[in-house]
Amino acid sequence: MHNGNLLEIRNLTTIFPGRRGDVRAVDSLDLNMRAGEILGIVGESGCGKSTVLLSILRLIRHPGYISDGEIRFRGVDLRQLNSSAMRQVRGKEISMIFQDPQTTLNPAFLVGEQIREALRLHHIIPGRKMPWPFDAALRRHEKQRVLEVMREVGIPSPIDRYVAYPHQFSGGMQQRALIAAALVCGPTLLLADEPTTALDVTIQAQIVELMLRINKERGTAIILVTHDLGLAAEFCQRIAVMYAGRIVEQGNVEQVVMHPRHPYTQGLLNCRPRISMRELRVQPIRGNVPDLAELPFGCAFAPRCEHVQDVCRIGPVPMVTEPDGHINRCLVHTGFQRQENWQWSDRVERTV
């Protein structure tokens, strides 16, 4: 394995061409992840969280494309793989669960068969491959495995549920079925794209518990994408905060939640309702979610920032890594000084 990291993303840039110019939904993104770790990616709607995950699996849909960067998984750059090698990775090494379980399951097929599909595609169960309908024995073995996984993710009476259609499932059960489909080949990395957003609060907790258990028991590394910093703080070991396609702060939970460096992270923390306090004080971040097609030249957060100074607007702000590994992209902590040794060339954003 490549210096101990399961996943190393360098300078990842994903672009959606549009009428008003290119949208850099993910811009020069760096991310490292160790095996078995849970990493949270947090940010407002439209900041590019889903695009990061889809880029890792190379599922960005035309006309969008990954324009730059490396995605090293176990030392191998996924961007260099041909399409059939890439398919070997999808579902088997890295699998994904999605935001809206209701539209993600195929309404025309049995839930059990949809979970089994990945097993079949990757020939996980050894057995002679025979054309349908002579594949009964292999099919039975695969079904056995599917039932085990359905049990593992907490789907009650899996034998009956195997032959049900998605619309006969509740939202929480649909999400469990999707998690089962993602786990059935035993992936080492699970990409979870806001897996609880579409669910009731009580179900949300159950699903997150389930993912924690999977992480403990199977050692599956998880990237948990969410817009809820509190949720990420509760379940992740490290957190990356995204704003307008870039990571603006990254560190372990302690660093990010207790000592947030970036005004945006502080804003996210403030706008979380704290039940423990007598009165509910929610302080929304002022301003609107930025338009990715028309980002300012300097710091993207500058128009909404309370601490903004002129220096923030004159040019791009590079990443700063503190000695303890806490990363941020804000000038406040350099005393608003632009420093000599900043490399303007590589990492640093678009030029005029």
Add this chain to the structure above:
Amino acid sequence: MRAVKILERVLVTIPIVLGVAILVFLFIRLTPGDPVDIMMGQGGAVSEGEMEQLRKEFHLDEPLPVQLWLFLKDAVRGDLGYSYVLKRPVTQLISERLPATIELALGSLVISLLIAFPIGIISAVRQNSAVDRLSMAGAFLGISMPSFWLGIILILLFSVQLKWLPVQGRIGFDAQLQNITGYFVLDSLLSGNRIAFWSSLRHLILPSLTLGAPVAAVVARVLRSSMLETLRSDYVTLARSKGASEWIVVLKHALRNALIPTVTVVGLQVGILLGGNMIVEEVFGWPGLGRMVVSAIFDRDFPLIQGTVMIYAFTFVMANLIVDVMYTYLNPKIEL
């Protein structure tokens, strides 16, 4: 459960077909033109007495409600009366002609689906490509081209110029096919007559193509637009994320769901296959119901018109029933 429901639906077709029959009965009698006049007009000198005699024979002298009663009384027993002109039972005439029409309709259905599916799927997968633009332009032509014109062009090209395919009829004279079911392709298979098989297939191609072209165009367009939608859906992304190849993504996950709206449209098009065949049968000398009903209308041959329209109505309702049943298989959310 499903079988009971299907039976229910079949039984419901009886009042529908009778209703259609009553409407047709009234309409043809309310439009000008007297069958006896037309028959006798061709015969030359006929006395007033003879005409009265005929009117009495056809019950045309009775009041309208009585005529309707007489017609319905026989119809529910399966007796559709005698053709005024051909002097033979209508049921017999129809059963002679029906196989030709159904063979043509099935032929066109098969040809149109064979054309529409690859085009619809490829156009959706390669949206806005040259293939897509060309196919959709072709589909537009297919919809707007009148079938008599297309038929004549095809005959000129493939029969007259290239001499690949026959011009007229259902089968060559040399085939010596023994008539078993009336469906020539089926009969030649049953009797193991290879010459007849190829001959009847070759005769089927051009009329089927002419009749099927507008259907193919409509189906291709619907399939393309529903494929465009299903290809964008989340479950297609899920299938890709599981490692499915493009083939499986397109032909299994996307196509399966795109079939749901497509099947409905195909069912509606069956009406066009039945209704449009009058012209096509005329152009290709195809001895089917369409030609017969056209001449029956000119002759004011009331029983024959009524009988044929009832068959059309029945087939149309049946086609819709088949579509509804298929629909429940394709879309698990719907029950019959």
